[in-house]
Amino acid sequence: MDASVVEVPAVVARRGRPGYDQRQILAVAVDLFNEQGYDATSVAAIAEKLRLAKSALYHHFNSKEEILRLALDEALIGLESTLRDSLAADVSGGERLTLVLRGAVTVLVERLPYVTLLLRVRGNSDVERAALERRRAFDHELIGIVRAAQVEGSIRGDIDAGVASRLLFGMVNSIVEWYRPTGKQGLNDLVEQVITVALQGLRVAPGSPPASRE
Amino acid sequence: MDASVVEVPAVVARRGRPGYDQRQILAVAVDLFNEQGYDATSVAAIAEKLRLAKSALYHHFNSKEEILRLALDEALIGLESTLRDSLAADVSGGERLTLVLRGAVTVLVERLPYVTLLLRVRGNSDVERAALERRRAFDHELIGIVRAAQVEGSIRGDIDAGVASRLLFGMVNSIVEWYRPTGKQGLNDLVEQVITVALQGLRVAPGSPPASRE
């Protein structure tokens, strides 16, 4: 369990003046950013959803962009942390790839709104460019892990490591487009299905039972 | 070869007053939309890139949103067309899945900027919601194709068809994030690599030679 993951209360603004803290406002703002896009979301819209005046938000944040910066940091810290753990593990290259796949899916689901936002950043400001730079460094490390698994012979080596890595983690990242949280069991099922499709493909496994009808 | 695919001239505004047509303006606008996001791109920025006055754009389009509508249509027509062809083909379920994978990658690359834009639409206006609705219908058909291949036994059936389809085409769609056109050979290579990773996975193929070092 990670204490830094936000749990947004189902009803956040029940009473007249809830007195929000920064994390609650952040969670509401990020939800709006993900629904409409960062640029299409006005500070007025965030305030309205919170039932606050616009100016009240500027008590918690210096600017709209600072909200974005904190949100992106939430995603990047999670991803960088799971990458560090995977690199530190004393395992084979193939096992390290599985570790980092598992870790990426887990962080993505546990910090879904923040990672969703990160994956949509385009580089329109210093804040966005800084986040993109950290993401590029992360993606670069992933390619190294894929290449090591290839050299070791754990995964096929006839596909360029950069292409393989981008396809694999493109698949992983696409999860933000459709996955909605269900609980711990749902997360575990998802992780296993992603690993299966990513590393074994959809081809019928040799010696596996025939496809079951639904 | 598809005559409806835009070929943007490398230098589009060399002379003082080029006298643009709608397609040239569309191509430039879509490039900006993809660089910065639709909402973050002002009509003034499009005009500036074209070295035109803002008002000149309104001679070609009734509104900024109409530019978006035409661009999204370009992507959707291509995708819907390849889907129709795949459904009409007299082949097995497994072959149909390969066909539609190939077709989707091809359209995605041939109409890269338009499909890129489509994949980023959030539903902020009637135009965006209409495009999302067509995309949902397309995605729904894909799930049917995946399920048919499962029932037939061509691909593994122990993974939910919806999840499998979303992961597969999430991988395909992620290509817009990194692929840059190289030529016909590059396109063919990409298609084959995607099919390989998508349907066979990265596991070392049984009986395949060991990974080659680079």
Add this chain to the structure above:
DNA sequence: GTCTATAAAGAGATAGAC
């Protein structure tokens, strides 16, 4: 087909009271 000028609305952000 393009221009200059401008209208009307909405954006992010601040001042100062409570």
Add this chain to the structure above:
DNA sequence: GTCTATCTCTTTATAGAC
């Protein structure tokens, strides 16, 4: 910690001349 009121800038879009 929140409010009302306001500033300044930018936005989409239009009017009308060339």
